[in-house]
Amino acid sequence: MNIPASITTIIEQQPYPLLFTTISGSHLYGFPSPDSDYDLRGVHILPVPEVVGLDSGAETIEISESRESLEIDLVTHDIKKFFLLLLKKNGYVLEQLYSPLILKTTPEHEELKVIAKACVTRHHSHHYFGFAATQWKLFEKEQPHRVKPLLYIYRVLLTGIYLMQTGIVEANLIKLNQIFNLPYISDLIAQKLAEVEKSTLPNVDIAFHYREYERLRDRLQEAYEASTLPETPTAKEALHNLLVNLRMKS
Template identity: 50%
Template sequence: MPTSLTVPAPLQGAALTHPYPLVFATVSGAHLYGFPSPDSDWDLRGVHVLPAREVLGLHERRETIGDERIVDGLERDLVTHDLRKFITLMLKPNGYVLEQLHSPLVIATTPEHAELISLGRRCVTRFHAHHYLGFSAGQWKLLNRDDPLRIKPLLYTFRTLLTGLHLMRTGEIEANLAVLNEDARLPYLDELMARKRSGREKEPLDGDLTRYEAEFRRLTGELDEARVSTSLPAKVAPDVEAALSDLMVRLRLRA
């Protein structure tokens, strides 16, 4: 069963130190995916809004801002994109930004965050399968280069495959592997997650990858088939792009 997670109070103040207004900030990474280790850092992701004066003038545009620090003993990494960059990524088959947008672990929010979530659901296309196929294949290659083998990249491999499958079948973003495994019912994932949660961020994997390779191939094949058979559209509707543009202009002029 999925484990519940409460965002520590010290992280709630991350938005207060940001130099620009935030549309939202949420938790990503292992905490969102359902298998944080006690020593895992907190990956915070979000969207800021550059004011029109900075965008129109000769100022350097701070499209991406990173801030790593330790707060009350918690290591956190806050990365935000300017709204225009984030929307541009939303309009591409980029599942990563949609996961950040839909994360239930919220640090900061606004009414416009809810607007983005609503529009984000309509940005999902069949081509998002390529994002998850590519990501999982990349993780599998990295995993095979590890010495010693580690549990984390193996969990990332299966998490991305199951997220992609769920998305193709339902049109909904779900990044928590524990939730996804309620339907997939793969006992080895529960075992791996339990070891990761009670161990270290770099917890080693016992044995080799033989027992997991067949599953990786099987799920990759299922995701490729789901890409073909899904009822998701091939592209984002023009009215969604128009609504996102209007939202960006409105927030830009207000900042």
């Protein structure tokens, strides 16, 4: 994809070295509207004095700006915080780490992607159950109903099922639907791509989509129960060693 210059500029202006920066959100999921903002996610490396001294550096940096008519949302975590999140059942950080839309990378980023495979467990399914439930409530209560929450529901459920089956993080709904072949997904994506971020579905069949939501939740439960993924992560030691090496280099 073509990266606007303002995005490159905001990354270059960050106060700490970056382990990586990737694009998340609708661009990663495969259905950005023409006016979608850019969700940038990454990891920064605090220098040793700002970790062990009395004045600690920022564990999380959040920036929301409008540049050249683009809405840009940047969030980065320090390496220790990000590594601790990887050891929890947090699907967000896995999707950020494995996003193919890479803006900034390092050799250690590639090393981390190898290590983090041992962070994926059966219990990451709970992240996707919870996210889907939140999005269904949002979709159901809004009037008129919007296409974005509906796409998010299908995206997270299919991501979760595929993760349980393969151990692979795939957040792009277009690619996921090449596997799951849900006939209504293409039309929903086409509408989201063509219209504004808050486009609506005036004639949507709520009962149909609720049945699909329930069916895919059941499939995720079945995938969880059948999954051969481990119960707990086994990457703590490798993450510790990488953390120490990165911190000392900084």
